[in-house]
Amino acid sequence: MDIAHRTTDQQTxxxxxxxxxxxxxxxxxxxxxxxxxxxAIAAEAGITKPILYRHFGxxxxxxxxxxxxxxxxxLASLRASLDAPADRRRRVEATLDTYLASIEAxxxxxRFLMHPAEESHQTEQGFDVGRHSAPLxxxxxxxxxxxxxxxxxxxxAAEAQARIWGHGIVGMMHAAGDWWLGERxxxxxxxxxxxxxxxxxxxxxxxxxxxxxGF
Amino acid sequence: MDIAHRTTDQQTxxxxxxxxxxxxxxxxxxxxxxxxxxxAIAAEAGITKPILYRHFGxxxxxxxxxxxxxxxxxLASLRASLDAPADRRRRVEATLDTYLASIEAxxxxxRFLMHPAEESHQTEQGFDVGRHSAPLxxxxxxxxxxxxxxxxxxxxAAEAQARIWGHGIVGMMHAAGDWWLGERxxxxxxxxxxxxxxxxxxxxxxxxxxxxxGF
DNA sequence: AGCATGACGTTACTTGCGGTAACAGCAGTC
DNA sequence: GACTGCTGTTACCGCAAGTAACGTCATGCT
Numbered sequence: 001m002d003i004a005h006r007t008t009d010q011q012t013x014x015x016x017x018x019x020x021x022x023x024x025x026x027x028x029x030x031x032x033x034x035x036x037x038x039x040a041i042a043a044e045a046g047i048t049k050p051i052l053y054r055h056f057g058x059x060x061x062x063x064x065x066x067x068x069x070x071x072x073x074x075l076a077s078l079r080a081s082l083d084a085p086a087d088r089r090r091r092v093e094a095t096l097d098t099y100l101a102s103i104e105a106x107x108x109x110x111r112f113l114m115h116p117a118e119e120s121h122q123t124e125q126g127f128d129v130g131r132h133s134a135p136l137x138x139x140x141x142x143x144x145x146x147x148x149x150x151x152x153x154x155x156x157a158a159e160a161q162a163r164i165w166g167h168g169i170v171g172m173m174h175a176a177g178d179w180w181l182g183e184r185x186x187x188x189x190x191x192x193x194x195x196x197x198x199x200x201x202x203x204x205x206x207x208x209x210x211x212x213x214g215f
Numbered sequence: 216m217d218i219a220h221r222t223t224d225q226q227t228x229x230x231x232x233x234x235x236x237x238x239x240x241x242x243x244x245x246x247x248x249x250x251x252x253x254x255a256i257a258a259e260a261g262i263t264k265p266i267l268y269r270h271f272g273x274x275x276x277x278x279x280x281x282x283x284x285x286x287x288x289x290l291a292s293l294r295a296s297l298d299a300p301a302d303r304r305r306r307v308e309a310t311l312d313t314y315l316a317s318i319e320a321x322x323x324x325x326r327f328l329m330h331p332a333e334e335s336h337q338t339e340q341g342f343d344v345g346r347h348s349a350p351l352x353x354x355x356x357x358x359x360x361x362x363x364x365x366x367x368x369x370x371x372a373a374e375a376q377a378r379i380w381g382h383g384i385v386g387m388m389h390a391a392g393d394w395w396l397g398e399r400x401x402x403x404x405x406x407x408x409x410x411x412x413x414x415x416x417x418x419x420x421x422x423x424x425x426x427x428x429g430f
Numbered sequence: 431a432g433c434a435t436g437a438c439g440t441t442a443c444t445t446g447c448g449g450t451a452a453c454a455g456c457a458g459t460c
Numbered sequence: 461g462a463c464t465g466c467t468g469t470t471a472c473c474g475c476a477a478g479t480a481a482c483g484t485c486a487t488g489c490t
Binding site: 049053058 | 475476477478479480
């Protein structure tokens with residue numbers, strides 16, 4: 001009685017098993033969202049709970065492993081867009097579009113990554129507030145900040161500025177994408193163009209409207 | 216035996232009670248974060264669970280009531296900054312600063328509003344993905360989009376553009392603020408200035424750095 | 431061979447939370 | 461005085477996370 005067909009024989013059975021479990025978990029999370037239960041995941045994998053716990057420690061561990069996989073994949077495609085040989089505006093638009101296309105194609109994955117619904121029975125309160133935010137946003141922000149620092153000449157205090165911009169731009173992309181995905185008020189291309197325009201300072205350039213409210 | 220000192224006698228006991236319960240819940244959520252249990256909240260209010268459920272239906276109802284209170288408060292102060300009589304750059308900076316000052320002053324509240332950790336025992340999967348995002352972001356985005364549409368002359372397709380920008384800018388502010396609150400890499404004033412600079416198109420103006428990586 | 435180690439797997443349990451009966455006191459009110 | 465409606469209670473259900481204790485088979489060491 002052998003396993004039906006293993007993808008590659010070139011790795012330890014433990015790693016192989018872990019991959020299988022992660023893939024099963026993936027299927028369940030894609031189907032049920034972040035509220036997928038450990039029982040359900042175990043059942044999907046054809047086993048029972050304690051094995052999951054032996055492999056991943058706790059639910060957070062499993063989810064972290066899943067998130068890392070997807071995050072890595074998304075970051076890889078973003079890096080590709082960021083590294084395309086074109087002028088800055090083109091690269092920015094390509095990156096925005098890549099991100100939006102990804103979340104559009106896999107909304108469940110996106111939702112899982114952004115709202116992990118964490119819970120640790122013993123979180124200390126107070127100082128490390130922001131830590132619970134979706135780690136994907138942080139990673140993307142840091143990454144983009146680094147790219148900006150490398151490529152754009154920002155004068156003094158460039159380092160700090162670049163990081164701020166990285167996180168800010170990622171947040172802009174994320175929030176706009178989240179809203180767009182829910183309401184679909186326009187095409188993806190329009191959204192990309194509008195966001196790029198925003199980054200290109202069109203808010204500052206535009207005139208006031210006649211008869212402003214404050215006067 | 217009278218209640219110690221009631222704020223106003225001008226309301227029905229039911230409303231009065233509801234306010235008291237919400238204040239107790241507030242205290243617990245501020246102390247324990249979003250994972251505060253209904254038991255704990257009930258205990259803090261000096262009563263037991265079923266009363267909470269009679270007043271708020273379920274946990275989501277209570278949290279929604281709490282969130283609405285805080286969201287309204289934050290939006291009110293943001294509107295004040297947005298309406299200050301000054302030029303656009305000043306208003307933008309004032310609004311950013313107001314937001315950041317708020318989350319800096321009440322990080323627990325902020326965390327609660329942004330990560331409600333919702334759960335409904337019967338969520339349908341698929342179409343309404345983004346719905347679970349923090350409603351505060353949506354409200355702020357819509358609000359800002361409206362303000363932009365009212366005040367800024369954007370030519371054709373102004374409506375759509377303004378909403379996109381509203382959500383985008385709010386997302387930028389949020390993500391940058393979240394990161395900043397966690398790492399405190401610079402002063403609030405510096406963060407405000409950098410973000411305003413980003414919105415003012417300094418990313419587009421800046422030169423490439425000598426020796427870009429692509430070539 | 432004999433035996434220890436350790437991965438894989440199970441059943442059955444504990445704990446804790448959201449949520450819900452079912453019941454008890456105590457207004458007002460016709 | 462009984463009816464209504466509010467306050468409050470204890471005690472329970474269902475369910476999910478996480479754990480304990482046990483069984484089983486392969487491997488490798490002496």
